[in-house]
Structures are given as C-alpha cells and as structure tokens.
Amino acid sequence: MLLNVSSxxxxxxxxxxxxxxxxxxxxxxxxxxxxxxxxxxxxxxTPKPAKMTLTLLTLDxxxxxxxxxxxRNAMPGAPVLIGRRRxxxxxxxxxxxxxxxxxxxxxxxxxxxxxxxxxxxxxxxIQPGEVLPSSTGVIGWSLPVDEMLGALPNILPxxxxxxxxxxxxxxxxxxxxxKIRRIDLGNGSIVGIAKGAGMIEPNLATMLxxxxxxxxxxxxxxxxxxxxxxxxxxxxxSIDSDTSTSDTVVVLSSGKITCSDMxxxxxxxxxxxxxxxxxxxxxxxxxxxxxxxKVHQAPDFDTARHLGKAIVNxxxxxxxxxxxxxxxxxxxxxxxxxxxxxxxxLDLARLRLRMGGIEIFADGVFKxxxxxxxxxxxxxxxxxxxxxxxxxxxxxxxxVNFPPHERCVEIEVDLGLGQASAVVIxxxxxxxxxxxxxxxxx
Amino acid sequence: MLLNVSSxxxxxxxxxxxxxxxxxxxxxxxxxxxxxxxxxxxxxxTPKPAKMTLTLLTLDxxxxxxxxxxxRNAMPGAPVLIGRRRxxxxxxxxxxxxxxxxxxxxxxxxxxxxxxxxxxxxxxxIQPGEVLPSSTGVIGWSLPVDEMLGALPNILPxxxxxxxxxxxxxxxxxxxxxKIRRIDLGNGSIVGIAKGAGMIEPNLATMLxxxxxxxxxxxxxxxxxxxxxxxxxxxxxSIDSDTSTSDTVVVLSSGKITCSDMxxxxxxxxxxxxxxxxxxxxxxxxxxxxxxxKVHQAPDFDTARHLGKAIVNxxxxxxxxxxxxxxxxxxxxxxxxxxxxxxxxLDLARLRLRMGGIEIFADGVFKxxxxxxxxxxxxxxxxxxxxxxxxxxxxxxxxVNFPPHERCVEIEVDLGLGQASAVVIxxxxxxxxxxxxxxxxx
Numbered sequence: 001m002l003l004n005v006s007s008x009x010x011x012x013x014x015x016x017x018x019x020x021x022x023x024x025x026x027x028x029x030x031x032x033x034x035x036x037x038x039x040x041x042x043x044x045x046t047p048k049p050a051k052m053t054l055t056l057l058t059l060d061x062x063x064x065x066x067x068x069x070x071x072r073n074a075m076p077g078a079p080v081l082i083g084r085r086r087x088x089x090x091x092x093x094x095x096x097x098x099x100x101x102x103x104x105x106x107x108x109x110x111x112x113x114x115x116x117x118x119x120x121x122x123x124x125x126i127q128p129g130e131v132l133p134s135s136t137g138v139i140g141w142s143l144p145v146d147e148m149l150g151a152l153p154n155i156l157p158x159x160x161x162x163x164x165x166x167x168x169x170x171x172x173x174x175x176x177x178x179k180i181r182r183i184d185l186g187n188g189s190i191v192g193i194a195k196g197a198g199m200i201e202p203n204l205a206t207m208l209x210x211x212x213x214x215x216x217x218x219x220x221x222x223x224x225x226x227x228x229x230x231x232x233x234x235x236x237x238s239i240d241s242d243t244s245t246s247d248t249v250v251v252l253s254s255g256k257i258t259c260s261d262m263x264x265x266x267x268x269x270x271x272x273x274x275x276x277x278x279x280x281x282x283x284x285x286x287x288x289x290x291x292x293x294k295v296h297q298a299p300d301f302d303t304a305r306h307l308g309k310a311i312v313n314x315x316x317x318x319x320x321x322x323x324x325x326x327x328x329x330x331x332x333x334x335x336x337x338x339x340x341x342x343x344x345x346l347d348l349a350r351l352r353l354r355m356g357g358i359e360i361f362a363d364g365v366f367k368x369x370x371x372x373x374x375x376x377x378x379x380x381x382x383x384x385x386x387x388x389x390x391x392x393x394x395x396x397x398x399x400v401n402f403p404p405h406e407r408c409v410e411i412e413v414d415l416g417l418g419q420a421s422a423v424v425i426x427x428x429x430x431x432x433x434x435x436x437x438x439x440x441x442x
Numbered sequence: 443m444l445l446n447v448s449s450x451x452x453x454x455x456x457x458x459x460x461x462x463x464x465x466x467x468x469x470x471x472x473x474x475x476x477x478x479x480x481x482x483x484x485x486x487x488t489p490k491p492a493k494m495t496l497t498l499l500t501l502d503x504x505x506x507x508x509x510x511x512x513x514r515n516a517m518p519g520a521p522v523l524i525g526r527r528r529x530x531x532x533x534x535x536x537x538x539x540x541x542x543x544x545x546x547x548x549x550x551x552x553x554x555x556x557x558x559x560x561x562x563x564x565x566x567x568i569q570p571g572e573v574l575p576s577s578t579g580v581i582g583w584s585l586p587v588d589e590m591l592g593a594l595p596n597i598l599p600x601x602x603x604x605x606x607x608x609x610x611x612x613x614x615x616x617x618x619x620x621k622i623r624r625i626d627l628g629n630g631s632i633v634g635i636a637k638g639a640g641m642i643e644p645n646l647a648t649m650l651x652x653x654x655x656x657x658x659x660x661x662x663x664x665x666x667x668x669x670x671x672x673x674x675x676x677x678x679x680s681i682d683s684d685t686s687t688s689d690t691v692v693v694l695s696s697g698k699i700t701c702s703d704m705x706x707x708x709x710x711x712x713x714x715x716x717x718x719x720x721x722x723x724x725x726x727x728x729x730x731x732x733x734x735x736k737v738h739q740a741p742d743f744d745t746a747r748h749l750g751k752a753i754v755n756x757x758x759x760x761x762x763x764x765x766x767x768x769x770x771x772x773x774x775x776x777x778x779x780x781x782x783x784x785x786x787x788l789d790l791a792r793l794r795l796r797m798g799g800i801e802i803f804a805d806g807v808f809k810x811x812x813x814x815x816x817x818x819x820x821x822x823x824x825x826x827x828x829x830x831x832x833x834x835x836x837x838x839x840x841x842v843n844f845p846p847h848e849r850c851v852e853i854e855v856d857l858g859l860g861q862a863s864a865v866v867i868x869x870x871x872x873x874x875x876x877x878x879x880x881x882x883x884x
Contacts, residue, residue, distance in 0.1 A: 045810050045811065045812065045815065046812060046815065047812065071782070072782040072783060073775065073778040073779050073782045074777070074778040074779075074780075074781035074782040074785075074786075074788070074790055075774050075775065075777060075778025075781075075782075075790065076778070102771075104771065104774070104775075105774060105803070105806060105807050105808055106807060106808060107807045107808075109807075138769075138771055139769075139771025139772065139774060139775055140769075140770055140771035140774065140808040140810060141771075141810075198758060199758055199772075199775060240757040240758060241755075241756075241757060242756055242757060242758045242772075242775060242776070242779060243775070243778075243779035243782065243783065244775065245774070245775050245778055313683075314683075314684055315682040315683060315684060315757075315871075315875075315879070316640060316641055316682060316684045316879055319875070319876055319878075319879030319880045320879065320880065322876065322880045323879075323880030325880065327580075327581075327582075328582055329544075329546065329580055329581025329582035329583075330581065330641075330684075332517050332546070332547060332581060332582065332687070333515065333517065333546075333581055333641060333684060333685070333686065333687050334684070335516070335517060336515040336516040336517025336518070336685075336687055337515050337516075337684060337685035338516075339516035339517075340513070340514040340515045340516040340517075340685065341514060341685065343516075344516075346516070348516055348517065361547070364547060365547050365548060365549045365551075366547055366548060366549075366582040366583075368487050368582060368583075369487065370487065370488060370489065373487065373488065388836070389836070390833070390834070390835055390836020390837075391832070391836075392832070392834070393832055394830070394831070394832020394833075394838075394873070395832075396836075396873075429757075429876060429879075430876060430880075431836070431838075431873055431876050431877070433757075433761070433876075434761055434764065434871060434872060434873050434875075434876055435873070436761075437757070437758055437761030437762065437765075437871075438761045438762065438764045438765030438767065438872075
C-alpha cells in the first residue's frame with residue numbers, strides 16, 4: 001500500500017517552495033535522532049583554512065537490521081574498508097559522517113577513523129564496532145583528528161528526533177541543496193538522504209546515501225533488497241563518469257513497526273533510491289539539463305544500461321545538450337563508439353532513436369529537417385534547469401540554488417532486439433562543471 | 443638511418459616561427475600532387491550558410507602500395523564503408539577529402555560519395571575504384587553533392603607537387619593550425635598530415651590522417667606495419683573519449699625510391715605517426731595542457747594502455763589540470779575506478795605515482811606536503827599551452843593559434859607487476875572545450 005508515489009513531475013515556484021517541500025519529506029522514522037556540528041581547521045597539506053561538518057545519525061537502541069553497500073573503486077577510502085568489516089557486527093547504533101576530507105589513502109587513515117568511532121562510542125556508551133564512519137571530500141588529505149575529537153561532544157546537545165534535514169544538510173560538499181526522499185507505508189516510513197555532486201558514476205552504490213526506516217525487515221532481506229534496488233537507481237546514473245572512492249549506501253531499520261507487506265516495502269525502498277539517485281544527478285556539479293535515456297528492446301538489462309551510460313557519458317553530446325543544440329549526430333557517435341568498442345556483434349540494423357518524443361533516426365539513416373530541428377531545440381530549452389550567465393571574472397556558478405522542475409531531456413533508444421530495457425540518468429557538460437572542478441580544491 | 447628524430451621538445455617563439463617550421467616539414471615526397479578548393483553552400487538541414495573545403499591528393503601514377511585503417515565505431519560513415527571495400531582494389535590513385543559534413547548515416551550517403559569519386563576519376567582519367575573518398579564534420583547531415591561536383595574541376599589548376607601544406611590546411615575543421623610531420627630516409631621521405639580536434643579517442647586510427655612516401659614498400663608490408671604503428675600512436679591518445687565515426691589513416695607510397703632498410707622505414711613511419719598523434723592532442727579542442735601518462739612495470743601492454751586511457755579520460759582530473767591544481771586524489775580515483783570496474787584482480791599494492799618527476803604516492807598512501815604542492819603547481823604552470831582569459835560574452839576561445847612548446851604534464855605510474863609499458867597522451871578539460879562544443883554546429 002504505497003501512500004506516496006514517485007514525484008518526478010515536481011515543479012517548484014521558488015527556493016522557499018523547494019524548502020517547504022523538503023521539510024514535508026523530512027520527518028524522521030520512529031527510533032532515530034540526528035545532530036551535527038561545524039568547525040574550522042587548517043588541513044595538514046595546505047595552509048588554507050577549511051570548514052568541516054560532523055554529522056551523527058543514531059538509533060535509540062542498537063539494531064541488527066542494517067544493510068550497506070560500498071564503492072567498487074579499487075582505491076577505497078578508510079571508512080569503506082572499515083564499513084565492509086562492520087557488516088559482520090551483530091548490531092549497529094550510529095553513523096558518524098564528515099565532509100571536506102574523504103580519508104582515502106591517507107597515512108594512518110583507518111586508525112584515525114577508528115579513533116573517531118571510539119569517541120562516538122564513548123559518548124553514547126556503546127561499542128566502537130556499532131559505529132560506522134563515513135567521509136567525503138578531498139582525496140589524499142588526512143582527517144584533522146584532534147579537531148574532530150574535540151568537536152564530537154558538541155553534537156550531543158543538537159540531537160533531535162523530529163527532522164532528518166540537519167543530516168541532509170550536514171553531509172553535503174558541492175551540493176546546491178540537501179536531498180531527501182520519503183515513502184510512508186502504513187504507520188511507518190522509509191526516509192533517505194543523499195549527497196552528490198561530482199565524481200558520480202557509482203559502481204554498486206552512490207556516495208553517501210543513508211536510508212532510515214522504522215519498519216522491521218530482517219537483515220538478510222534488507223541486504224538482498226538493497227542489492228536489487230541499487231541496480232536501477234544508483235548504479236544507473238552518471239554525472240561525470242568518475243567513480244568515487246567513498247561511495248556508500250546504508251539502510252538502517254529501528255524495527256519499531258511490523259512490516260505488513262515485504263513487496264510493498266521493497267517497492268518503497270526502490271522508489272526512494274530511484275528518486276534520490278535522480279536528485280543526485282539533478283544537483284550534479286554544473287548540471288543544467290538532466291538527460292534520461294530509456295533503452296528499450298534490448299537483449300538484456302546490462303546491455304541496455306551500458307548503452308545508456310555510454311550516451312550520458314559522451315562529452316560531445318553532453319556539451320551539445322548544454323548548448324541547447326540538438327546535435328544528434330553526436331548521439332549516434334556515442335552509440336557507435338560503445339558498440340564498436342564494448343559490444344561488438346550487437347546488431348544496430350533496427351536502431352530507432354527519439355529525442356523529446358521526436359523520431360530522429362530509423363532504417364539506418366537520420367530523419368532530420370528544419371522543422372524537427374526547431375522542435376528539438378524547444379525540448380532542450382524546456383528541460384533546462386537554469387540559463388548559464390557569463391560572469392565577468394570567468395568563474396561560472398549556477399544561477400539558482402533550487403531545482404525549478406523535474407523535467408528531463410528524453411532520449412529513447414529502441415534496439416529491436418529483445419524485451420529488456422533500462423533507464424539511465426545523466427547530465428550535460430557545462431562551464432559551471434569546469435569552473436567548479438578547475439578550482440574546487442585549491 | 444634516421445635523419446630526423448622525434449622533435450618533441452620544440453619551442454616556438456611566435457606564430458611565424460611555427461609557420462616556418464611547418465613549411466620546413468611540408469615538402470612532398472616524389473610522385474605526389476595536392477590541391478584544394480573552397481566554396482559556400484546552404485546545408486539541407488538548416489538555413490545557415492556554411493563553407494566547405496575540398497582537398498585532392500593524387501599520385502602521378504597509380505600505385506599498388508597502399509594501406510588504410512578505419513574507425514571501429516559501429517556507426518561508420520559512408521566513406522569508411524567505401525574505403526574498406528577499396529582495400530581490395532588493385533591500385534589507388536587519389537584521395538578526395540571534404541570537411542564540414544562527415545556523411546554518416548545520411549540518406550544515400552554511399553551513392554553520394556561514389557558520385558564524387560566518379561567525378562574525380564573522370565577529371566583524372568582513371569577508374570572510380572582508384573579514388574578514396576574521405577569526409578569529416580557534422581554527423582547526420584547530407585553532403586551538398588551538386589555544389590561539390592561543381593567545385594571539383596576548380597581543384598585541378600591548384601594541383602602542385604611541392605608542398606603538402608594546402609592539404610594539411612584543407613582538411614581541418616576546428617583545428618587551430620595544420621599538422622605535418624616528416625621523416626627523411628636516404629633520398630626518400632615519409633610525410634604525414636592529420637586533422638583533429640574533437641571526438642578523439644581513435645579506435646584503430648585517428649580521424650583523417652594521410653601519410654605519403656616515395657619509398658617503395660610492398661602493400662603487404664605496408665599494411666602490417668600500419669597495424670603495428672597505430673597502436674602506440676593514434677590508438678594511444680584521447681582528447682575527449684569520443685570515437686569518431688570517420689577515423690581514417692591512409693599510407694600511400696609512390697614507390698619512386700627503393701627501400702634500403704625495412705626496419706628503418708617502419709621506425710620512421712612509427713615516429714611520424716607518434717608525432718602526428720601528439721600533434722592531434724596538442725591541438726585538441728580546448729586543450730591547454732597535454733597530459734602524458736607513462737605506465738611502467740605492467741603485466742602487459744593492453745593493461746598499461748587501458749590504465750593510461752582511464753587517467754587521461756577522467757573528467758575531474760582533467761579539470762584539475764586545467765586549473766593548474768595538483769589534485770592528485772582525483773588521479774588515484776581514476777586508477778581505482780578503472781581497476782575496480784575494468785581490471786578486477788590487478789594488484790595495486792606496489793603502485794607508485796610521480797607527477798612532474800615528484801613522488802606523490804607509494805606504499806599505499808599519499809606522499810604530500812606543502813612544498814611538493816608548490817612544485818606540482820609550478821610543473822602545471824610550466825606545461826600550460828596558454829592561459830585562459832575570461833571573455834566578456836562567456837564564449838571562451840583559445841588565446842593563441844600556434845603551439846608555443848611541446849612540454850607535457852608528466853604522469854608516471856609504476857605498477858611493480860611486470861615488464862610492459864605504454865605511453866598515453868591526452869588533454870585537460872577546459873572552458874574552451876565546452877564553448878567550442880556547446881556551440882560548434884548551430
């Protein structure tokens with residue numbers, strides 16, 4: 001019994017309207033509290049001052065009902081290495097999350113993360129093994145452990161059980177706004193938060209997603225469901241084809257409410273994951289158009305998804321979309337490049353392409369004329385999140401800090417080869433992306 | 443006996459110095475003539491006027507000594523489809539090349555290309571099968587066949603046997619300057635030209651490379667050599683990870699001069715290809731830093747090259763380089779992403795990384811401090827081709843139209859796993875790239 005369906009047609013009239021909507025999503029499930037603290041420090045590797053937010057998610061009682069998945073990047077961060085071990089623990093009670101520095105391949109990175117977990121455990125009077133550490137930010141730098149240990153006690157007064165919003169705000173780095181999605185199921189709920197906004201082509205999970213629920217689902221079921229629902233959600237998006245060293249998705253249940261229908265729960269979990277994944281793209285670094293590629297009539301899901309990824313990761317097509325330029329030749333290039341290099345033997349003879357519902361390719365040739373060109377330009381303009389404005393100093397920044405709508409550039413690919421399909425979501429490649437990433441760290 | 447070695451340490455004091463150097467490379471091998479013609483037309487798909495250059499490369503006599511390789515993109519252009527068939531012909535005599543429209547998946551694309559070949563054959567009194575068509579430019583549009591047939595006779599008066607420069611200039615699209623490389627071998631020579639400058643991650647060949655020689659090497663030997671030399675040259679570069687639908691590399695010998703040493707010839711061919719490949723990157727769309735990744739101690743060449751490609755194709759690392767920001771965390775991310783997704787099982791325990799000769803990673807952890815940071819910034823500044831200047835209208839364009847030097851951002855990756863190595867060359871990701879590609883066609 002889903003009380004809430006996917007809300008992928010939201011249109012926001014203002015930043016306040018978006019904030020109001022976020023607040024309406026933010027009520028914590030029963031049995032959880034969140035809090036955060038912010039402080040300044042000097043990184044060891046550079047004399048430039050920096051700010052860090054420490055966020056704490058806690059359960060009122062320790063739970064055996066938890067699941068987590070981590071990045072497949074072969075150079076994972078210390079929190080990922082620890083998190084994998086923590087999957088064997090009997091219970092979890094808290095997640096401690098910092099932004100700014102991701103604690104990846106830093107000297108003594110694991111020992112540092114364990115010190116922070118031990119401090120949290122001391123403060124909450126629990127075991128260190130019940131605390132999951134999580135970090136996001138610059139790769140290569142060391143965590144400011146003394147400052148973090150000093151700041152942790154200051155989180156306790158901020159802990160509250162009403163709203164997940166402080167946590168959604170605390171975990172962001174370059175995100176323009178917090179991301180929250182919820183599903184209400186009977187008397188219970190599933191509430192998830194995510195951060196983006198770059199280095200996003202998750203491979204098994206996306207960077208820092210925390211999903212809380214008060215509905216009791218066994219640990220084994222929760223883990224099996226998570227494996228299934230990440231495939232069409234976090235594993236089907238790409239902002240820039242880069243895969244973070246810290247990708248983490250966690251599901252925690254307080255078990256307060258009996259699950260009346262497992263299928264409904266899984267459908268709800270899938271919806272929260274899919275909506276959060278799209279949120280991550282919509283707030284991707286520099287993203288001005290969300291591109292949704294639907295690949296149909298494929299021989300299997302993996303073939304469909306890989307082809308969709310190849311399209312949303314093709315830089316020239318992404319640039320054309322950024323410029324509201326329906327350069328569909330670059331779309332065909334992306335398909336041909338992928339099939340030629342990665343899917344040799346896939347028959348493209350029955351390939352049909354639509355963009356914004358308009359047929360652009362069939363029978364082996366393009367179907368283009370000046371009228372269609374105008375319609376395609378109109379579709380691209382209609383799906384733009386904001387217009388790029390040339391700055392006087394050359395450093396572009398996004399024109400808005402709320403998503404005005406949930407429209408997408410719609411690409412449909414029919415292969416004519418089978419029954420499988422996949423939806424892949426990505427973004428365009430803009431001056432705002434380059435400005436953000438040529439300057440982000442230094 | 444190589445009279446000319448790789449000139450990868452050139453420094454140019456001015457645009458004129460670069461032009462003078464190009465002229466010094468441009469002398470045609472014996473037995474060839476080139477010419478071109480430029481005209482205006484209105485494309486069928488848009489009312490906006492466009493310009494096209496038609497270039498003709500001819501031999502004084504038909505030759506059996508030819509080799510060619512074409513793109514592996516699964517949606518190849520009509521000239522590629524025809525070119526593959528032409529490999530079976532007894533002789534070749536001419537190559538006719540147009541820019542602006544690439545003739546890919548256009549209605550009646552092959553018939554149009556054959557009409558143009560037939561007209562060239564009529565003008566030169568040869569067989570149509572001796573003419574190779576080649577096209578580059580917008581994908582999806584149709585060639586303006588009537589205008590092209592009308593323009594072809596006007597090429598004949600321009601044919602001359604002294605300089606390849608008119609052909610090097612005629613084939614460009616978004617290139618900033620023509621690209622020519624030569625090797626003199628005894629009384630003969632190998633001279634190659636190439637165009638870039640976007641959609642460049644060649645898969646078997648790069649977009650439109652023509653190499654002429656007067657040294658007689660059998661067709662079979664020529665083809666076998668070409669397969670070998672493209673691997674460390676054109677197949678080891680990437681500007682933007684996109685693979686053109688029209689990639690073509692052609693070698694034509696007039697056979698005027700006896701080959702005294704096959705190994706010398708192959709070494710010369712390899713040098714011309716490697717230097718042209720680096721030229722293509724150096725003039726890649728928006729490229730402000732050439733990034734040269736040397737992967738050493740790899741178990742095999744393919745592993746080394748794929749890892750190098752993953753680094754030069756990682757958008758976040760490319761942006762950091764553009765900003766002279768030694769964000770080496772993103773370099774490690776790129777390695778980990780590739781190994782996690784594509785090379786599972788590759789042991790990274792002995793990974794060592796240097797940038798600009800400075801050790802940044804060893805023993806599983808970063809080796810960073812503020813002093814090294816300063817040295818890394820200096821290396822990035824030193825290898826910059828030009829500084830980006832913020833324009834008032836937001837449309838970035840390169841600050842120079844000649845390459846001031848041939849320095850590269852030097853990345854060294856030691857895997858500690860074997861004896862194989864590979865060198866991969868790529869570029870950074872800049873505002874100039876986005877400006878060029880968000881606006882190039884419309």
